Amino acid sequence: MNDWLIFRGRKHSFQINRRTLIVVLLLIAANLAAMIICTGLGSLNISPIEVIRTLFGTGDASNHMIIFSLRLPRVVIAIMVGAALAVSGALLQGIVRNPLTSPDVIGISGGASLGTIVFILYFSELSIRFMPLWSIGGAFAAAILVYLFAYRGGITPLRLVLIGIGMATALTAVTYMLILTASFTPTAVAVKAFTFMTGSIYGVSWKRDVLTLLPWFSILLPVSIIYARHLNVQELGDEVATSVGSSLQAKRTILLFVSVALAGSAVAIGGAINFIGLMAPHIARKLVGPAYGGVIPVSALIGSLILLLSDLVARIAFLPLDIPAGVFTAAIGAPFFIYLLYRHRRS
Amino acid sequence: MKSLLITRTQKVAGLLIGLLVFLAGIVCSVVFGVADISWHTIVQSYMHFDGSQDQLIIRTTRMPRALIAALAGASLAVAGTLMQGITRNQLASPSLFGINAGAAFFIVAGTAFFDAGSLSAYATLAFAGAAFTALLVYLLGSIGSDGLTPLKVTLAGAAMTAFFSSISLGILLTGGQTFDQVLYWFVGSVAGRDMGIFNSAAPYMGVGLIGAWVLARHMNLLGLGEDVATGLGQKTMIIKLAAGISIVLLAGGSVSIAGPIAFVGIIIPHVTRYLVGIDYRWVIPYCAILGGILLLGADIGSRFIAFPKEVPVGVMTAIIGVPFFVYIARKGVRA
Numbered sequence: 001m002n003d004w005l006i007f008r009g010r011k012h013s014f015q016i017n018r019r020t021l022i023v024v025l026l027l028i029a030a031n032l033a034a035m036i037i038c039t040g041l042g043s044l045n046i047s048p049i050e051v052i053r054t055l056f057g058t059g060d061a062s063n064h065m066i067i068f069s070l071r072l073p074r075v076v077i078a079i080m081v082g083a084a085l086a087v088s089g090a091l092l093q094g095i096v097r098n099p100l101t102s103p104d105v106i107g108i109s110g111g112a113s114l115g116t117i118v119f120i121l122y123f124s125e126l127s128i129r130f131m132p133l134w135s136i137g138g139a140f141a142a143a144i145l146v147y148l149f150a151y152r153g154g155i156t157p158l159r160l161v162l163i164g165i166g167m168a169t170a171l172t173a174v175t176y177m178l179i180l181t182a183s184f185t186p187t188a189v190a191v192k193a194f195t196f197m198t199g200s201i202y203g204v205s206w207k208r209d210v211l212t213l214l215p216w217f218s219i220l221l222p223v224s225i226i227y228a229r230h231l232n233v234q235e236l237g238d239e240v241a242t243s244v245g246s247s248l249q250a251k252r253t254i255l256l257f258v259s260v261a262l263a264g265s266a267v268a269i270g271g272a273i274n275f276i277g278l279m280a281p282h283i284a285r286k287l288v289g290p291a292y293g294g295v296i297p298v299s300a301l302i303g304s305l306i307l308l309l310s311d312l313v314a315r316i317a318f319l320p321l322d323i324p325a326g327v328f329t330a331a332i333g334a335p336f337f338i339y340l341l342y343r344h345r346r347s
Numbered sequence: 348m349k350s351l352l353i354t355r356t357q358k359v360a361g362l363l364i365g366l367l368v369f370l371a372g373i374v375c376s377v378v379f380g381v382a383d384i385s386w387h388t389i390v391q392s393y394m395h396f397d398g399s400q401d402q403l404i405i406r407t408t409r410m411p412r413a414l415i416a417a418l419a420g421a422s423l424a425v426a427g428t429l430m431q432g433i434t435r436n437q438l439a440s441p442s443l444f445g446i447n448a449g450a451a452f453f454i455v456a457g458t459a460f461f462d463a464g465s466l467s468a469y470a471t472l473a474f475a476g477a478a479f480t481a482l483l484v485y486l487l488g489s490i491g492s493d494g495l496t497p498l499k500v501t502l503a504g505a506a507m508t509a510f511f512s513s514i515s516l517g518i519l520l521t522g523g524q525t526f527d528q529v530l531y532w533f534v535g536s537v538a539g540r541d542m543g544i545f546n547s548a549a550p551y552m553g554v555g556l557i558g559a560w561v562l563a564r565h566m567n568l569l570g571l572g573e574d575v576a577t578g579l580g581q582k583t584m585i586i587k588l589a590a591g592i593s594i595v596l597l598a599g600g601s602v603s604i605a606g607p608i609a610f611v612g613i614i615i616p617h618v619t620r621y622l623v624g625i626d627y628r629w630v631i632p633y634c635a636i637l638g639g640i641l642l643l644g645a646d647i648g649s650r651f652i653a654f655p656k657e658v659p660v661g662v663m664t665a666i667i668g669v670p671f672f673v674y675i676a677r678k679g680v681r682a
Binding site for chain 2: 100104105149150152157158159161162163165166167168169170172173174176177180181191194195197198199274275318321323324326327329330331333334337338341342
């Protein structure tokens with residue numbers, strides 16, 4: 001049996017790894033199942049069948065309200081934020097060539113948080129549409145700073161990671177300072193800001209959050225899938241990549257841009273959710289091998305699955321309290337990280 | 348490595364000057380603030396206490412605050428230098444390796460779930476958390492054949508920090524009423540504490556500081572490399588264990604009185620090595636004094652940067668710390 005399925009059109013042809021295709025289909029199915037379960041469970045439980053009926057417009061009216069205006073936007077946001085963080089992490093790991101990096105470890109999420117908090121505290125009279133711009137701006141500022149500080153006749157992964165960690169610590173402190181010293185912060189605003197910093201997708205709405213994130217997501221994700229193959233070349237090392245004719249720096253800049261923008265826009269809506277950018281690409285590589293053509297879409301699906309399930313646990317484990325989902329991604333992410341350290345001990 | 352102060356006389360003189368600045372820092376910390384207080388009132392409040400408002404402010408607010416800043420700064424700096432010594436990693440420090448976050452998590456969790464409100468409970472929880480996290484990060488960092496590499500142990504520390512802070516914040520956010528108060532502490536603050544908090548942890552931290560100084564000679568041997576130290580008859584495991592206990596007392600104690608303050612443990616050991624070289628018999632006392640000065644200074648600054656609001660001192664050290672951190676990371680870390 002051939003490992004590759006080949007599709008030929010009149011002008012273009014492409015091939016898909018059979019195994020990747022199966023994994024992608026299975027993950028889509030798992031995501032759909034998780035969506036339906038997440039939509040059903042909560043302070044009022046709705047059976048999966050009833051959820052499906054409601055989604056197709058034949059359920060009863062009260063369920064319709066709960067599902068469409070409360071639960072579904074949250075589920076959709078979880079999918080987009082999880083996927084964006086996962087893809088951002090996968091791109092970053094390819095660019096830096098270090099399997100232990102992710103947007104939250106090296107300060108990009110911290111920069112995005114800072115940008116968002118500045119927006120929330122000082123520019124909240126502007127339309128929420130501008131929020132991703134602030135987050136992405138913060139993410140870029142942080143990324144550029146980390147890059148410049150780490151640049152010394154080149155970038156080494158060690159220096160980049162160390163400086164990133166230092167920047168992440170400092171950015172968190174500055175963000176805390178802004179929240180605590182803002183001239184008008186009542187406790188409610190502070191709680192909101194801190195919930196945001198832990199990473200939460202509580203209380204999202206179609207109009208405000210989904211429509212804000214959707215344009216970024218639907219542009220950046222396809223771009224990253226299209227550009228993924230350049231990462232395969234880059235993984236071989238700078239010299240090989242240049243000698244086989246890859247315009248290394250230009251492509252790397254584009255990929256870095258996409259990665260930072262994905263993380264920034266995800267943080268704008270979901271807050272600084274930790275560890276997804278680290279975990280998802282590893283699980284993806286485990287499932288479909290190291291070629292980025294497969295890793296990117298599979299990472300996206302795994303990222304959304306992780307956040308869907310984390311948010312589900314966060315919502316229902318301590319009813320009636322709603323815990324930030326970031327707490328649970330940290331709870332599963334840290335042991336996973338330990339496993340990664342353990343597994344990379346030989347390399 | 349060339350240091351600034353070379354002869355014994357220079358080092359003693361430097362230490363005395365440092366001690367004077369340290370004491371001046373404590374006085375300034377008591378004098379400056381929203382209500383400016385005269386130097387005379389300070390003396391009066393201890394010699395002839397008459398219960399006036401200024402004197403009360405001094406005895407219940409300003410003096411504990413100054414002492415807590417001084418002790419926490421000294422402890423974090425000494426803990427940092429011990430950690431850098433035993434891990435042979437120039438970026439080792441209680442905040443970066445997750446120890447502060449772990450101690451903070453134990454306090455938050457203990458308070459939330461077991462109703463541990465007393466001062467002694469705070470200290471015990473902080474020590475337990477610091478010990479647990481230190482051991483965990485050390486083990487995680489040394490998994491595998493290549494041993495304790497700077498990258499692995501730093502990443503393990505960062506992961507533990509993210510883990511413990513997320514869960515602590517989660518507990519705080521769902522806890523409700525005391526959020527405002529705990530929050531300041533959570534970022535690292537020395538404001539609004541009384542003498543009781545200082546007294547509850549100071550004895551342990553004192554033991555940690557003295558222990559570090561007693562260990563200094565052995566730390567010098569350890570600095571020559573594990574093989575050399577063993578060859579010269581040193582029981583390196585015991586020294587590392589003793590240093591570990593000191594670190595836990597110092598870092599855990601600091602967190603219990605001032606919250607998880609970052610960067611002091613990184614900055615000061617480097618400044619100290621620049622000043623007096625690598626002999627721990629000098630490094631330890633210099634670290635203690637300079638660490639105290641840094642935190643006292645940062646705390647005084649924190650009262651004026653957003654006047655009349657106060658910034659938590661942990662934010663100040665982070666802002667001061669970043670350029671340093673960048674400098675050290677760029678200079679290169681021994682692999």
